[in-house]
Amino acid sequence: MMHISEFARQSGIRAQTLRRYHAQGLLVPEVDPHSGYRWYSSRQLHTARVIQSLRGAGCNVALIRAMLHPSDVPDLLGQLEAHALTLRSQATHQQALAITIEGFLQRGKDTTLPDIHEFWNSLWLTPADAHIRVAFVGLKGGVGRTTNAIYTATLLQALGRNVAVVDVSGHGDGALTWARQASQRDKPLPFPVYTLRQYPDIAEDVDVIFDSTPRGEDFTAAALLADHLVLCVDAGGMVQHTLQLELSLLQRLGVGCSGSAFGVLLTGAADPLTPLELPEELTAQEVWEWREEWAQLQQLVAELLQDLSARSLPVLGVIPHREVHMAAGFTCPQYLHDHHRVLGRFLGVDHLMPPHRSPSTWSP
Ligand SMILES: Nc1ncnc2c1ncn2[C@@H]1O[C@H](COP(=O)(O)OP(=O)(O)OP(=O)(O)O)[C@@H](O)[C@H]1O
Ligand SMILES: [Mg+2]
Incomplete structure (x- = not known):
């Protein structure tokens, strides 16, 4: 069994993130009822790696949980499909962003620093179309x-x-x-x-x-x-x-x-x-x-x-x-x-x- 700091070192995941995974029920250590310390087993290193790779694939907590316990989730394929759609729409958004930035860069060499600031602000200050x-x-x-x-x-x-x-x-x-x-x-x-x-x-x-x-x-x-x-x-x-x-x-x-x-x-x-x-x-x-x-x-x-x-x-x-x-x-x-x-x-x-x-x- 490992204390959280040792587990953090071996897994390469920050202790703060491990505490979050615990609260989210993704990676649950044994908790000493007196000291409140978390204890992890070396088997959990594998789960930690799986969680990290799912996070890297942009999965949210619910989907990570589903992927960790696939037999409990009847509509896992549906959830994966929804995730693929989300990734697609994010990719479209990023592509649009890249095209906008490239368009700005094509304006040439005379672009000044204030121009760049104004352009950059306009990118993330752009209101979404719907009113909330x-x-x-x-x-x-x-x-x-x-x-x-x-x-x-x-x-x-x-x-x-x-x-x-x-x-x-x-x-x-x-x-x-x-x-x-x-x-x-x-x-x-x-x-x-x-x-x-x-x-x-x-x-x-x-x-x-x-x-x-x-x-x-x-x-x-x-x-x-x-x-x-x-x-x-x-x-x-x-x-x-x-x-x-x-x-x-x-x-x-x-x-x-x-x-x-x-x-x-x-x-x-x-x-x-x-x-x-x-x-x-x-x-x-x-x-x-x-x-x-x-x-x-x-x-x-x-x-x-x-x-x-x-x-x-x-x-x-x-x-x-x-x-x-x-x-x-x-x-x-x-x-x-x-x-x-x-x-x-x-x-x-x-x-x-x-x-x-x-x-x-x-x-x-
Ligand atoms: N994240 C937080 N951490 C600490 N204190 C908080 C936090 N969020 C709100 N509070 C405090 O909790 C109290 C209640 O918050 P708030 O007035 O926003 O709640 P409310 O649901 O609007 O209450 P009411 O029933 O009076 O409408 C306030 O004193 C506020 O400063
Ligand atoms: Mg109130």
Whole structure:
């Protein structure tokens, strides 16, 4: 048996990635119940290589899982076919990009540096053709609807799109309050926030982000107006009962629980992807308790992911619980890797985002 660092060395996969594979149920080590340490067998090195090669082939987690356990998956060939189609459309997009860049290069030698910058910006600032209507919903309080709505608006705005947020309830701690507080702190949001009553006045070519509340009527209004629906689920809480209610409400509203327009976002979760950062000056007993709590939370997330997968519900991603979000309250962060990566992919704008984390290019 190997400790994660030794397994990382032998497999050539970073420990952080191995933790993610664990949370996703792809490569599950034995976990020491006391220390929380992960132990891997040498047999798992082969599985790790298979996972890496499937990732290299662009497979998503669901497909990798299916390929690892082919006998459990009746429609594996259908899934592979869908993947081939995705690869084809990506290839077409990349080919178009290459042709555009080559066209620019043919302009000749007098091209100046500002020209190059302008051209490059125009490439990834190009709006996708569709206008996005995305709603953040959930029947539980404090699951991150407002935070993720504001962060998504920030992302779309940074991509050069016209964005407006609609605070569906118009009262409480929603997006309108956020906008008001941001203005009072001399950091106004770079996009407008409206009430639902003002919705009909918003121009057609504007992306609209709906911030709803746990109330059934707000959930319903937002779900019916949006074409992208994000169900926010607090992965650290007791979610089963509410999830059942949410799914039956979505079913009654006729919102399909598969396909690209619907997904579950696990929010405020204990971060299963990064190592536990212990506060300084803890006693040995406190360290043990922290680790114990951490392992339990990770277990919760892993179980929830399995449950959602068994229900064939698309999981958009896990937004880790990070103190920075609490501290950032009511300001407008410029670049949020966790949120933007997950939500950009869901909204189909990730190809417009710069490939590397680069905060300076993200100033709204
Ligand atoms: N990823 C995160 N990590 C840590 N704290 C977070 C995260 N996301 C949101 N929060 C915090 O959780 C609290 C609830 O978030 P938020 O207001 O976005 O949820 P909500 O679902 O809109 O709540 P409400 O039921 O009031 O509408 C806020 O204090 C927010 O700062
Ligand atoms: Mg809210």
